[in-house]
Amino acid sequence: MTQMTVLEALGAAMAHEMARDSDVVILGEDVGTAGGIFRTTQGLQQRFGPDRVIDTPLDEKGIAAHAVGMALYGLRPIAEIQFSGFIHDAFEQLMFGATKYRWMTGGQYSVPMVIRAPSFGGINGGFWHSQSPEAYYCHGGGMKIVVPSTPQDAYGLLLAAIRDPDPTLVLEPVPLYRTLRGEVNDDGEAIGIGEAAIVRPGNDLTALSYGPMCHDVLAVAEQMAENPGYDIEVIDLRSLMPFDVDAITASVQRTGRLVVVHEAPLSLGFGAELAATVQERAFGYLHCPIGRVAAPDLPYGFSGGDEYYRPNKARIAAAIRRAMEFDF
Amino acid sequence: MTQMTVLEALGAAMAHEMARDSDVVILGEDVGTAGGIFRTTQGLQQRFGPDRVIDTPLDEKGIAAHAVGMALYGLRPIAEIQFSGFIHDAFEQLMFGATKYRWMTGGQYSVPMVIRAPSFGGINGGFWHSQSPEAYYCHGGGMKIVVPSTPQDAYGLLLAAIRDPDPTLVLEPVPLYRTLRGEVNDDGEAIGIGEAAIVRPGNDLTALSYGPMCHDVLAVAEQMAENPGYDIEVIDLRSLMPFDVDAITASVQRTGRLVVVHEAPLSLGFGAELAATVQERAFGYLHCPIGRVAAPDLPYGFSGGDEYYRPNKARIAAAIRRAMEFDF
Amino acid sequence: MVNGTSTPSAPTAFLGQPRPVVAPLLERAADLAIAQVLDADGVPNGNLAEPDLSQAQLRTMYETMALVRVIDEKGWQLQRSGRLEFWIPSRGQEAAHVASALAMDAADWIFLADREPGAMLLRGASLQSLFAQFFGRADEPLKGRRLPLLLGDRALNIIPCMTQVGAYLPHAAGAAWAAKLKGDKTRFIVYFGDGATSRGEFHSAMNFAGIHRPPIVFFCQNNGWAVSTPTDRQTAADSFAEKGDAYKVRNLRVDGNDPLAVFAATKEALACTDEQGATLIEAVTYRLGFHTSSDNPDLYRQPEEVAAWERWDPLPRMRKYLQACGYWDERAEAQMQQRCEDEVREAVTAAEAMAPSEPAAMFDDVFAEPTWQLREQRERLLAELETELETELETGA
């Protein structure tokens, strides 16, 4: 057990896996000498050499596409995208390339690559530096997606992603990188992809979230717990594809109420899939419509709006209250 | 009124608008001399010259990105992507470029461009030639999306897209291109973006779809109508962003049952948004969970599977029956 | 059918701006720095030295080219008669891909485009397995999931192309770099067309190759057209080879219809991999056939252009060379033709009789382990198929 920030936990996971498995390589813009603009890979090039920690040209599509090729040959590349706002140049390569080789070749080839993408807002970075890209990468099949929200999860989920035989996208919580510190069991244990964490058990309503937003949801739940009938179960999804449908369904069948919170825009966001899935599986149990708290369908601004763009505690609380007070 | 195929209606709309407005230009692979691989633009280069009907290099990202620039300067480019399976190279340019200029410049610049993308399966074309890309382009804001399923809608929606001041994606129904012929009022009247068509009124269940699938849904509805209690309302959405929430909500509040049908994969598909939206607005009216009939979360194959991949009438009927027979 | 025009049509008037007829670049090979061993009639012209090839190798080269032509003609017929969904002709491009693939070792990796069936044959693919792929049968190496001609087989170290033109170039470059990193001696070749050079991935892969020098041959078959788009609408550059300069990638132009020149250029490129890493080879060739079975070239190119290129058809050129060497004669030719046709006919019969995939098989290979979503979707499909069957039985339909 060591005290680590989220950043340090991510670095520790990569260092651990690189030492254990010589097929693991890192590539991306500025990942080498500078150790990444966030310093996540600091020290790794020095330790493992410039062939295993590769500074690439400024070309996100190329980063993803070369990683696909490396993975086809048997390496386990970790491709860093500097900010998830820049990942979409690689969209086709990921969703119509990396994720399709296994199927297209009848299982002959696989692409065990990781894409690390610093994500989420709250750092006053403006649109491109505050993105929540998950919805685009959940549709169509072949991509796994994990979203850690604690140092331990960052460590364990990144390890799982590196070891996974298929392309895995790791959405890293930028706003927590340095601000969140915690105990990490860094003995090389991965966390199962697809397993949610119940971070607060409760009986009256299920609040689902992932990434940095989980902390806000938990805070709201704790705050509201004083009110009778407001015993809220908070679930941190941790994996979005596949997501932990059993944990969610069981919870909602018990609580009868569901509010989903994410900072990506509402329409076609991940909350849509959760709502659609849960209304099917827990139809007779629901006391109220499934609520979605999300950003509006517009870009994340630099100033004058961004703190309202991202769901805040008041809006989360309002949605919970609406669910609790719902009347036909 | 003229009898036209869907293809002819699309060509007529472009010819009409190019004659009316000299700012309308077409660009894409093979759109000029050859008139497009489907011959949609046949004759247009001869009529309007190679500066207004431009054969581009093989570069989807470049096609979209140059169209953005043309639109910024005041043209109304119609960018043809040869098959929607190839549109994703332009994903970033469209979703983080074209759709963001107006907002990013405080309304100073706009990008009145059209992207025409031949879509949908059923032609035994394999994965890349059978795509339903809508879900990716509905999330995040700034893109309008229309999906015609008749010659008249093809004509009227393409006109609306060309005249729209913002980027608009036209998903064209490849399997209906030449097989569907109908009367077209070709006097230059556009169809409002965002207006659904109720193609069969009914009282017992609402079946929503768009594109070629609408015809299958309608056929199933007609077939099932013989059974008492199976008076199905069939809605052709026609526009996905924005979609006609009023028509849908009113219908479901009346019928109490909803089945959504699309041939894109299930997870995070457009049906997820419809289900999430409708369960919120019609919660007290629903007799059963909202059903989704969609492709599985995997690629569209070339052989041995594709006819099962795409929802067929039997699967649509099964979903309707499940909804009708639902019991708590 | 993949696009609309599935039946051949009579020559049509050009409906756009007619394209000028371009004389075969090979007629000006020396001026255009296009390396050749043979002239149009198969006589060594002293430009490049004849590569060191045994009689057996030369015959393999020619016989493979000839077999590819027979396959192509058969495939075309099958498509036209409705037995095959789709066809991508390779006519005219046999020398470019056969000779370059022959220059590689069996352990080397090949990333195919879609006009190189000869590469599969050279690696030992059976004719039946090829046709099984064309028919999309369950038991071909790729399980029938790809369009015909998007060939591959891991057992042969051949990777099928992604359908997106050019998108796989960095996959080849990345794989080559990985082999280098692992200390393997594997070399790589990746095939693509003139059109593919316009895609961003060409730029990415060349830039990467210039910096990292992976052991790879970028083999561009410049066949004059990308569907209806001629070279001068694809780029203003004078050659595709020179694009390598922008990345400091070694490059050259070679007569793509001259198998000996192609072989020599590829061998030389492979000999350079240690020092220079990558080579970009532009093989100047011509698509004598349709773009695909859905195409109608009469809409955009003139018969004179095709006729001029027929004179550079690689098959008679190579045959004449072999004959001049005393390695071939009319009897050998007739026997070979007969053999090819018999074998192809048998392969078609056998492959066509093979079973298509089971519907449920489409759920395999999305992930190494299916997600709960896929498991559920599979179960539901199977249940619905059963119901359908029952309904059919009930209604007698």
Add this chain to the structure above:
Amino acid sequence: MVNGTSTPSAPTAFLGQPRPVVAPLLERAADLAIAQVLDADGVPNGNLAEPDLSQAQLRTMYETMALVRVIDEKGWQLQRSGRLEFWIPSRGQEAAHVASALAMDAADWIFLADREPGAMLLRGASLQSLFAQFFGRADEPLKGRRLPLLLGDRALNIIPCMTQVGAYLPHAAGAAWAAKLKGDKTRFIVYFGDGATSRGEFHSAMNFAGIHRPPIVFFCQNNGWAVSTPTDRQTAADSFAEKGDAYKVRNLRVDGNDPLAVFAATKEALACTDEQGATLIEAVTYRLGFHTSSDNPDLYRQPEEVAAWERWDPLPRMRKYLQACGYWDERAEAQMQQRCEDEVREAVTAAEAMAPSEPAAMFDDVFAEPTWQLREQRERLLAELETELETELETGA
């Protein structure tokens, strides 16, 4: 803060592979075919002819460069003291962008990158409006929606860059082509860095420009680095200019710290637009400052390299030239410095006092007409804000 390192740190040991110190390319300008008018000390060196500029123009050029430097220093201070979120320094690159922008007409369109505030000044943007943009105020032309330094204003024919490096190159090329099609005389310039040349859009735009010859100057500021990535990791090519050859786009290399050479090269490029269309100019310069306020260059580059480039600082170079012409002296310099500082101080005060945007304003300008989704989301947000306010009032928080 946009990334993690928001405070300057003491020089740190290189933690990766240390980069070799590269001597300024300008020291070998003649060998490297880098066009110059001035030597390092501002003396014409006979390589390129001095452009035909009036005293007034020369002074504008210099004064704008000097004002940009003052703005840059002020912005840096404001960021370091926490009053500005973010800063992108332009130090060292003043000549490249000011001289090229000065060569354009007011009706010409400029597509900016992020180190060219001088272009805004030359077009008449007020200092207050610049700082209002830096502070993200509601009343600046772009409504405060962009990061500081992503400047633009339609009234000035200046388009702000998309944050994705290089992604906007085809936008500029497409717009230039549109102007040509419409028969307008508008010309275009688009700024980008060395890093941007690796993106697919560079490839797309160059290829398009080679074929269609739009009236545009592609202005690449090669400042030696893309964050921590030096030129030799960006490309193996000997220059960025020569990349134009791959597309038959006219190209040249110019001393980017020599405003007269930059001006002359840009003017010449504009004179060629009718015949040649596009020109790719590589302006060889150097980023003397941090990449951004979030950067720490001590992690990847050595102080010696920066020191060697200080000798080529465009400001003293131009000042010496002006002095030698008799157009400038120490008094003029002192007065100008004072004026710049006063004006900037006033602009900061005024801009900082301006109001930020209203939350509801973020819903504007997504579409020309908001969709029902946006209307509903806006109403809900406003309702929730009201409730929040009430709750605050109730709880006295």
